[in-house]
């Protein structure tokens with residue numbers, strides 16, 4: 001059964017606004033990435049979904065193509081964003097098969113809960129490599145195509161077509177610091193800083209570059225890794241001023257905005273989509289169960305056991 005529009009896109013957008021243009025997305029088979037891709041394809045774009053798993057990437061592409069008759073969605077698996085060469089080949093293949101790259105989402109990310117005390121240097125480096133270096137590699141592999149796209153789609157133009165837009169996936173932990181998330185906080189801070197430089201260096205070519213920083217989003221791999229499965233929906237919503245966790249649609253709509261004719265003058269910034277959650281970040285810690293209070297859980301070394309760890313084997317430290 002296909003996913004209903006209400007799950008990945010609001011009714012605010014007009015069909016066809018991204019027609020004849022192409023999205024290139026890393027992490028596009030993930031929960032947030034597939035909603036972003038669905039939304040863009042629904043509104044006319046074709047897409048290349050990049051991922052590590054061939055099976056998962058191709059299956060997601062096939063499924064997402066169903067949202068619009070005639071949509072061309074290609075899954076390019078076996079690509080790790082830590083390898084510039086494999087990203088470059090994926091970008092070249094995307095242009096060869098679909099004709100261009102007009103929008104890029106650097107969405108691939110790695111996360112798990114760990115205090116610094118049990119974070120090995122390699123664990124810290126793995127997240128920096130995937131998130132920060134991966135975003136840089138994605139940028140390097142696609143920027144020549146984005147320059148061409150921006151030249152074809154001047155910002156603004158009377159037809160309202162857009163192109164030459166880069167969005168990275170950030171977070172809000174580094175605004176305050178976050179226990180058990182030092183690796184991700186450092187990686188995402190660097191991504192935000194990188195977007196500022198991209199906006200400055202490539203703005204004169206007509207390119208926009210921004211981060212989107214999701215808060216806690218329902219039904220995502222990220223939250224399975226960060227939030228205790230023991231927290232019920234009502235309790236966790238209490239910590240967010242808007243009163244609930246976000247949906248993948250909230251992030252997809254923000255992405256559409258930044259890529260659309262409505263987002264022409266938005267560049268070099270971070271769009272935080274979190275229901276104002278980060279402003280109460282101290283009220284809720286990630287990786288703990290109810291009743292585990294800061295700093296007691298750190299001093300006792302206690303973290304939630306109700307998390308997806310994603311760990312293959314025991315760390316060396």
Ligand code: COA
Pocket residue numbers: 109110111112113114118119120121122123124126127130221222223225309310311312313314315316317
């Ligand atoms: N706690 C502490 N350390 C952990 C860990 C955990 N839960 N999970 C992995 N690590 C450590 C490993 O022990 C290893 O360190 P070591 O060599 O010193 O032992 C290091 O991190 C790399 O792990 P490895 O599994 O070899 O790396 P990988 O490159 O295959 O995987 C991860 C990268 C660890 C980020 C993995 O979780 C991943 O692939 N994540 C992608 C999906 C994801 O996180 N989605 C959510 C996005 S918000």
